Amino acid sequence: MQVGRLPEWVYRDCADPSQPHRQRALDRQNALTKPTGALGRLEALAIDLAGLQATDCPRARLAPIIVFAGDHGVAVHGVSAYPQDVTVAMMANFAAGGAAISVLARELGSRLEVVDAGSRAASPITGTVSDKPRCGSRDFSQYAALDPQDVAFAFECGKRAIQRAMEGVPDLVILGEMGIGNTTSASAIAAALLGVEAAMVAGNGTGLDAAGRARKVAVIDKALSDYGLRNSDPPAEKVLAAVGGLEIAALSGAIIVAGQAGLPVLVDGFIVSVAALAATKLNPSCRPYLLFSHRSAEDGHRRVLDALVARPLLDLDLRLGEGSGAALALPILRLACALHNGMATFAEAAVPDRAL
Amino acid sequence: MQVGRLPEWVYRDCADPSQPHRQRALDRQNALTKPTGALGRLEALAIDLAGLQATDCPRARLAPIIVFAGDHGVAVHGVSAYPQDVTVAMMANFAAGGAAISVLARELGSRLEVVDAGSRAASPITGTVSDKPRCGSRDFSQYAALDPQDVAFAFECGKRAIQRAMEGVPDLVILGEMGIGNTTSASAIAAALLGVEAAMVAGNGTGLDAAGRARKVAVIDKALSDYGLRNSDPPAEKVLAAVGGLEIAALSGAIIVAGQAGLPVLVDGFIVSVAALAATKLNPSCRPYLLFSHRSAEDGHRRVLDALVARPLLDLDLRLGEGSGAALALPILRLACALHNGMATFAEAAVPDRAL
Numbered sequence: 001m002q003v004g005r006l007p008e009w010v011y012r013d014c015a016d017p018s019q020p021h022r023q024r025a026l027d028r029q030n031a032l033t034k035p036t037g038a039l040g041r042l043e044a045l046a047i048d049l050a051g052l053q054a055t056d057c058p059r060a061r062l063a064p065i066i067v068f069a070g071d072h073g074v075a076v077h078g079v080s081a082y083p084q085d086v087t088v089a090m091m092a093n094f095a096a097g098g099a100a101i102s103v104l105a106r107e108l109g110s111r112l113e114v115v116d117a118g119s120r121a122a123s124p125i126t127g128t129v130s131d132k133p134r135c136g137s138r139d140f141s142q143y144a145a146l147d148p149q150d151v152a153f154a155f156e157c158g159k160r161a162i163q164r165a166m167e168g169v170p171d172l173v174i175l176g177e178m179g180i181g182n183t184t185s186a187s188a189i190a191a192a193l194l195g196v197e198a199a200m201v202a203g204n205g206t207g208l209d210a211a212g213r214a215r216k217v218a219v220i221d222k223a224l225s226d227y228g229l230r231n232s233d234p235p236a237e238k239v240l241a242a243v244g245g246l247e248i249a250a251l252s253g254a255i256i257v258a259g260q261a262g263l264p265v266l267v268d269g270f271i272v273s274v275a276a277l278a279a280t281k282l283n284p285s286c287r288p289y290l291l292f293s294h295r296s297a298e299d300g301h302r303r304v305l306d307a308l309v310a311r312p313l314l315d316l317d318l319r320l321g322e323g324s325g326a327a328l329a330l331p332i333l334r335l336a337c338a339l340h341n342g343m344a345t346f347a348e349a350a351v352p353d354r355a356l
Numbered sequence: 357m358q359v360g361r362l363p364e365w366v367y368r369d370c371a372d373p374s375q376p377h378r379q380r381a382l383d384r385q386n387a388l389t390k391p392t393g394a395l396g397r398l399e400a401l402a403i404d405l406a407g408l409q410a411t412d413c414p415r416a417r418l419a420p421i422i423v424f425a426g427d428h429g430v431a432v433h434g435v436s437a438y439p440q441d442v443t444v445a446m447m448a449n450f451a452a453g454g455a456a457i458s459v460l461a462r463e464l465g466s467r468l469e470v471v472d473a474g475s476r477a478a479s480p481i482t483g484t485v486s487d488k489p490r491c492g493s494r495d496f497s498q499y500a501a502l503d504p505q506d507v508a509f510a511f512e513c514g515k516r517a518i519q520r521a522m523e524g525v526p527d528l529v530i531l532g533e534m535g536i537g538n539t540t541s542a543s544a545i546a547a548a549l550l551g552v553e554a555a556m557v558a559g560n561g562t563g564l565d566a567a568g569r570a571r572k573v574a575v576i577d578k579a580l581s582d583y584g585l586r587n588s589d590p591p592a593e594k595v596l597a598a599v600g601g602l603e604i605a606a607l608s609g610a611i612i613v614a615g616q617a618g619l620p621v622l623v624d625g626f627i628v629s630v631a632a633l634a635a636t637k638l639n640p641s642c643r644p645y646l647l648f649s650h651r652s653a654e655d656g657h658r659r660v661l662d663a664l665v666a667r668p669l670l671d672l673d674l675r676l677g678e679g680s681g682a683a684l685a686l687p688i689l690r691l692a693c694a695l696h697n698g699m700a701t702f703a704e705a706a707v708p709d710r711a712l
Binding site for chain 2: 019032033034035038039040041081082083085090093098099100103153168206207297313316317320324328331334335339346348349350351352
């Protein structure tokens with residue numbers, strides 16, 4: 001799998017979740033004053049977090065949000081309902097506090113960092129971290145979207161963002177993205193990694209009409225042929241260079257580093273899930289660290305989730321990105337932890353347990 | 357429909373949601389810095405709350421939780437995995453802070469009131485409100501579960517609880533329940549109101565085995581015949597008296613009064629949904645005030661939700677009751693309001709909107 005262009009650390013194993021902590025968490029769940037299993041997926045969440053955090057007291061309190069932004073040359077083909085300038089304008093809106101993810105971060109008490117992993121902005125945008133090898137990817141209908149060294153740079157950008165987040169000793173991290181045209185790039189990556197036609201994974205993005213979606217599908221299918229991505233199981237590095245985006249590659253790098261650091265990742269919607277799929281292809285040991293927040297209204301998300309054997313927590317017809325779906329799921333994780341840590345046991349409360 | 361045994365107020369109309377406030381909320385959603393509709397069901401939630409609260413600034417901050425508890429004579433037939441004493445023991449656990457709903461109330465900053473609407477407790481339980489006409493329902497395989505005046509008392513109990521909650525000027529109310537055997541009563545009510553066999557709505561409750569579920573189904577089917585509930589559309593008052601429970605009737609009363617007071621109700625799982633179904637049969641004008649929180653793992657819930665044309669927010673395999681599913685959905689409402697009220701518009705943020 002390794003084709004030599006990505007940093008060596010990408011392939012280092014993440015630690016397995018702690019089995020003793022998982023077992024103790026399961027035992028505790030079964031002793032709490034509720035019918036066995038009655039808290040459903042919240043019980044599994046608490047047990048998963050206990051194992052990943054290697055603790056008897058799982059937490060989801062400190063959950064910084066990192067949004068990686070990038071521009072996409074392919075946007076010139078009318079594959080988005082919005083003009084390309086929106087990427088940079090929205091980055092400023094994130095930083096100014098007016099975007100959905102800004103409001104959610106405030107409400108949740110989460111630190112929000114916006115990383116310019118590759119927008120077209122010529123100079124740094126106030127309130128964001130600029131960490132990019134180039135201003136946007138190339139139009140992949142004409143040239144490879146990125147050079148291999150751009151992809152490597154983006155992985156390091158993801159690593160640096162997680163390292164900054166780790167300074168706050170977080171309980172988990174929320175990853176999001178912004179980039180006009182990036183559902184086209186993500187759909188192309190998904191099609192290549194899943195070995196399917198573009199029409200199976202390319203949806204309406206932020207609100208394309210039928211003609212726009214047809215253009216998107218055609219551009220992707222042509223690229224899959226042009227770059228030899230219709231072979232079985234093309235290397236993820238090659239796919240990311242051919243049709244990727246800098247923010248997507250940064251997300252893949254961030255996901256792998258987070259897993260290596262023992263930090264659970266709350267995955268947002270379609271685009272972050274595609275980055276997660278690429279990350280698990282490169283380094284399958286990061287998979288246990290991924291918690292899936294929501295099922296997007298974007299068509300291709302279901303297939304990507306199936307490939308990751310992931311069942312998200314929420315299904316609320318969201319298709320915004322920015323990490324917004326993951327932020328919306330954070331309270332579920334917090335309450336799962338509070339229930340796990342705070343409920344009384346049958347013995348403590350002197351409640352009769354079922355006859356077994 | 358009115359058969360004369362319930363208080364006159366039950367049949368008074370609830371006000372329609374404010375159409376001007378709904379329209380202004382919709383206009384605002386379409387002006388916020390996100391693709392049209394990209395926040396999916398959160399947009400609809402904010403618009404619904406704006407209409408129900410008749411405000412331009414919908415809120416879900418103050419959300420008191422009321423848990424109605426009751427015992428069920430039918431529990432002697434082994435239709436629950438837990439002994440009947442658990443009802444009273446869990447009421448004490450609610451009040452002492454050790455139960456799931458106690459933990460959730462603390463985390464959410466919600467006031468929790470536990471109303472003994474009809475448990476077997478001979479004397480009041482510390483930290484709960486005792487408001488009951490009798491100690492538990494009769495075994496409905498032998499006698500009608502309740503007298504008509506018991507049902508009327510329970511409706512008044514529900515009304516009194518909402519009136520107490522209104523003193524805190526709440527934004528909405530969360531309703532829950534506790535009662536060993538109450539999935540059997542709720543399944544019987546649902547079967548009668550929906551005109552289906554018991555097997556279509558009776559599930560495994562808190563964890564019955566197959567033999568236990570077969571007993572439950574047999575007890576319900578016999579009661580449907582014994583009390584003449586297989587006719588089309590039996591009056592809800594009659595159904596509640598024949599196979600009801602005091603906490604379920606109190607919930608139906610609370611739901612109607614809340615609607616009449618303009619107070620949105622966040623409905624919990626199977627049992628509260630059955631109480632809501634009975635409430636809407638008695639007074640259809642309360643339906644718009646019902647927000648549905650989660651789809652229970654209990655088999656019959658889907659049919660009850662379908663009859664109510666309800667699509668819950670969460671689907672997390674919960675089957676606990678207590679109002680726990682509704683409490684878990686409260687952060688979604690709060691964040692929907694925060695996004696509605698706090699995001700910038702395209703004009704405010706100087707973000708280019710799509711070409712229309």
